[in-house]
Amino acid sequence: MSWxxxxxxxxxxxxxxxxxxxxxxxxxxxxxxxLTVRDRIDKxxxxxxxxxxxxxxxxxxxxxxxxxxxxxxxxxxxxxxxxDGKRVVVAGDDFTVRGGAxxxxxxxxxxxxxAMANTLQLPLVRLVDGTGGGGSVKTxxxxxxxxxxxxxxxxxxxxxxxxxxxxxxALGSTAGLGAARVAASHYxxxxxxxxxxxxxxxxxxxxxxxxxxxxxxxxxxxxxxxGAVDDEAKSEEEAFEKTRKFLSYLPPSVYExxxxxxxxxxxxxxDDWLIExxxxxxxxxxxxxxxxxxxxxxxxxFEIGKKWGRSIVTGFARLDGHSVAVIGSDxxxxxxxxxxxxxxxxxxxxxxxxxxxxxVVHLVDIPGFLVGRQAEDQATIRHxxxxxxxIFQATMPWCAIILRKTYGVAGAAHMNSGRFNxxxxxxxxxxxxxxxxxxxEAAYKAELEASxxxxxxxxxxxxxxxxxxxxxxxxERFMIEEIIxxxxxxxxxxxxxxxxxxxxxxxxxxxxIRP
Numbered sequence: 001m002s003w004x005x006x007x008x009x010x011x012x013x014x015x016x017x018x019x020x021x022x023x024x025x026x027x028x029x030x031x032x033x034x035l036t037v038r039d040r041i042d043k044x045x046x047x048x049x050x051x052x053x054x055x056x057x058x059x060x061x062x063x064x065x066x067x068x069x070x071x072x073x074x075x076x077x078x079x080x081x082x083x084d085g086k087r088v089v090v091a092g093d094d095f096t097v098r099g100g101a102x103x104x105x106x107x108x109x110x111x112x113x114x115a116m117a118n119t120l121q122l123p124l125v126r127l128v129d130g131t132g133g134g135g136s137v138k139t140x141x142x143x144x145x146x147x148x149x150x151x152x153x154x155x156x157x158x159x160x161x162x163x164x165x166x167x168x169x170a171l172g173s174t175a176g177l178g179a180a181r182v183a184a185s186h187y188x189x190x191x192x193x194x195x196x197x198x199x200x201x202x203x204x205x206x207x208x209x210x211x212x213x214x215x216x217x218x219x220x221x222x223x224x225x226x227g228a229v230d231d232e233a234k235s236e237e238e239a240f241e242k243t244r245k246f247l248s249y250l251p252p253s254v255y256e257x258x259x260x261x262x263x264x265x266x267x268x269x270x271d272d273w274l275i276e277x278x279x280x281x282x283x284x285x286x287x288x289x290x291x292x293x294x295x296x297x298x299x300x301x302f303e304i305g306k307k308w309g310r311s312i313v314t315g316f317a318r319l320d321g322h323s324v325a326v327i328g329s330d331x332x333x334x335x336x337x338x339x340x341x342x343x344x345x346x347x348x349x350x351x352x353x354x355x356x357x358x359x360v361v362h363l364v365d366i367p368g369f370l371v372g373r374q375a376e377d378q379a380t381i382r383h384x385x386x387x388x389x390x391i392f393q394a395t396m397p398w399c400a401i402i403l404r405k406t407y408g409v410a411g412a413a414h415m416n417s418g419r420f421n422x423x424x425x426x427x428x429x430x431x432x433x434x435x436x437x438x439x440x441e442a443a444y445k446a447e448l449e450a451s452x453x454x455x456x457x458x459x460x461x462x463x464x465x466x467x468x469x470x471x472x473x474x475x476e477r478f479m480i481e482e483i484i485x486x487x488x489x490x491x492x493x494x495x496x497x498x499x500x501x502x503x504x505x506x507x508x509x510x511x512x513i514r515p
Contacts, residue, residue, distance in 0.1 A: 009068065013056040017073040021096025029096050033194050034172055035236050037077050037092040040127050044240045045081035045090065052079040053116070054109050073097060075130070076106045078113040080122070084244055086252065089117040092127035095172050111153035118156055121253035123165040125243060128182050129172035129195075151177065157184050162355060162512030165250045169239050170195040170229065173214055184515050186352050187246045187304065188229045189239045190220035197223050224307045227344060231304065245302050249316040249323045250356050255506050257357060263321035265297045267494035274486040278404055278428035285331040288313055291363065291403070292328055295490040301326065309345030311336050311370075319361075319490075319497035325353040329365035329403070337370040338410040343383035350390045351513040359397040359500040361493055362415065368408035388413035393511065397500035398422070401489060402480070406431040422496050424484045429471040 018038065020026055026036060035043065041050055058073040075097035080089055091113045117124035140146055160166055161184065168185035174197045182188050182197055190197065198205075198218035205217060215221070223229040233239035251258045271294045277286055293301050296317035303315035310333040317326050327349065329336035338346070353360055369375065369384050391413050399422035400415045411431065415421045444461050451457035474480045484492065 010056065012068065013060075013071060016071040017056055017058060020073065020094050021075075021098075025096040034095070034129070036096065037094040037127060037129070040171065040236065040240075041077065041079075041081070041090055041092055043237060044125065044127070044243065045083055045088070046085065049082035050079055050090070051081065052077065053112070054078050057109060074106050074109060076109045078109050078116075080116070080120075083123075083125075083247065086123075086247075087120075088123045088125055088247070089113060089120070090125050090127065093129040093172075093178065095129040107152060111156065114153060114156040114160060117164050117166075118160050121164060121255055123167070123247055123250070123252055124160060126166070126168040126181055126185070128168055128170050128174050128178050130174065131176045131178045151180075157181075158512075161186065161515060162254070162508055164253045165247055165356070167243050167246060169236075169243065170197050171236055171239070172196075173198075173201060175199065175201045183228055186355075186513060187231075187243075189231045189233050189242055190223060190229050191233050191236055191239055192220050194236075195220060197229065224305075227305070227308045227341060227348075231306070246304075246316070249302065249318075249358075254356060254508055257504050257506060258323035260321045260323070260501070261318065263297050263318060265320075267320040268491045270487040270490070272487060274489065277486060278426060280428075282404070282430065285335075287332075288328045288330045288363065288365075292317070292326055295493055296324075296326065297321070304349070305345055309339065309342040311339055312342040312345050314345060314349040316358075317361075320494040322494075322497035322501055323358060324497055324500075325349070325358045325360045326363070327360060328363040331365055331404075334370050335367050336365045336405065337367050338380070338384055338387070338413075339370045339375065340378035340380045340383045343380065343387035346387040347383075347390045348513065348515070350387075350394055351511065354394045354396055354509045354511070355513050357396055357504040357506065357509075359497060359504070360394070360399070361496070362398065362400045364400055364402045364406055364411075364414040365404040366407065366411045366414060367405045369410045384410060384413075392416045392418065395509075397496070397503050399493065399496040399500075400424075401493075402426065402429045402431070404428050404430055423480070424482050424489075424492060425471055425475075425480045426486050426489075427471060427483055429474075429480065429483070430469065431471075431474070432469070 020036060020038070029036060054074070058071050060068060061070040063069050073094070075094040077092045077094060078090070080087060082088070091110065114124070166185040168182040168188045170182045170188065170190045172195055174182055174195070176199070179197045179199060193215065196214040196218040202212055202214060202217055205212060220229065220232045224232045231242060233242055249258060274291070274294060277291055279286060292313070296319055300318040301315055302317065303313065305314055311330055313328040313330050315326050317324055327346065350360070369380050388409070394416065398415050402414070402423070402425040405411065406414055406429070415423065447461070448454045448457055471480060471483055475483050
């Protein structure tokens with residue numbers, strides 16, 4: 001009366017599934033410098049925490065008596081596990097089985113795992129290697145038909161972006177739907193040299209006359225600089241560490257709030273060098289990341305998207321243990337001016353912060369939008385208006401620290417001026433509709449033309465106006481709320497984070513991230 005026979009068959013099927021694509025293909029995969037999907041899951045998750053779902057899904061071969069002979073497992077491993085003690089949902093492509101192309105049960109498993117994360121309100125980590133559920137022309141012959149393209153279940157992928165943290169790691173050559181699964185995330189990482197991403201791979205592109213290697217077509221050097229992927233890792237292990245770090249700042253879903261951690265960094269710590277961090281010469285640059293690292297909890301700054309939209313720095317940090325988002329201007333790139341790429345970076349980051357109810361700290365030095373023919377060709381004003389709209393739609397607590405320049409429409413987007421925000425300025429603050437040097441000739445044209453020495457007159461006008469541009473004169477009219485000693489910035493930001501914490505509300509935001 002025992003079911004021992006069936007349990008033995010179950011164990012056999014699970015054993016066959018763990019052979020993945022077979023000894024030869026697994027060896028080829030490992031020799032290419034990549035981990036197998038099961039090794040990836042083991043290295044990502046806490047030891048012995050993975051609970052597989054769909055462990056015996058695959059194509060099975062039977063003999064004439066209907067007995068199991070062999071099995072080709074589905075090339076998607078799915079399940080639940082723990083990451084730093086917290087539950088997560090994981091989906092990993094197995095490139096050793098038909099190069100990760102669509103196979104037995106993969107669509108159903110993909111949909112099931114997305115629905116699992118959505119229903120259980122747990123973070124989702126996608127380990128993408130291959131077409132990730134996409135098709136292969138070989139399917140035409142094996143199925144005896146073609147089909148009208150449809151991505152069944154994509155609505156859940158979209159819904160997850162509004163509800164749970166989604167991380168996607170491109171760990172090999174990803175194309176088609178696999179590439180789409182990487183892009184449709186809150187945070188994505190590629191591994192240098194061993195991972196690539198494309199709409200279609202080199203063999204397809206070669207038909208158009210472009211003969212390119214995988215890395216020439218879609219390597220990490222390309223996609224981490226164009227915004228398609230957020231970050232690059234030197235190894236798969238580093239990609240897993242970046243995943244842990246990213247998720248550590250976020251709640252498991254929008255129905256909870258990010259946890260406060262214990263901080264050993266004094267919230268009243270003052271770094272004396274901040275008093276001279278901003279050069280008196282407005283043409284000189286400074287290192288914004290050094291300032292960020294000074295004012296947040298020591299070692300807590302986690303930058304996101306470092307290689308694209310480089311006039312803007314974005315990332316997560318902690319203030320006295322509270323999880324916050326940070327936006328900063330980087331004068332090393334276009335003087336901090338907002339480019340089309342920088343605007344898109346702002347949109348995506350602000351949307352993510354709004355989704356997960358993260359207070360924002362904005363360290364401001366914005367001379368305006370980038371100007372010139374290149375900026376016009378890239379529709380900078382369109383992207384700029386969208387970035388400003390994202391900021392004005394945001395509802396989470398916001399604190400702006402004006403470090404230096406705040407000019408024009410882009411400068412006006414340093415916060416939503418239509419609602420209450422925390423705002424401070426350093427004594428180096430410099431603001432207006434446009435910089436004095438750039439508008440003198442137009443504003444004083446008649447006076448300059450009437451002068452016997454226009455150059456001398458121009459210098460006189462500039463000196464006269466510069467005497468009026470002191471931030472203290474703005475503060476006299478309460479057009480800037482408070483000018484502070486730069487060394488007090490950390491204390492005020494920690495105070496902001498403490499006041500902001502109870503203002504955060506759980507639930508789905510009015511709008512989700514626009515990937």
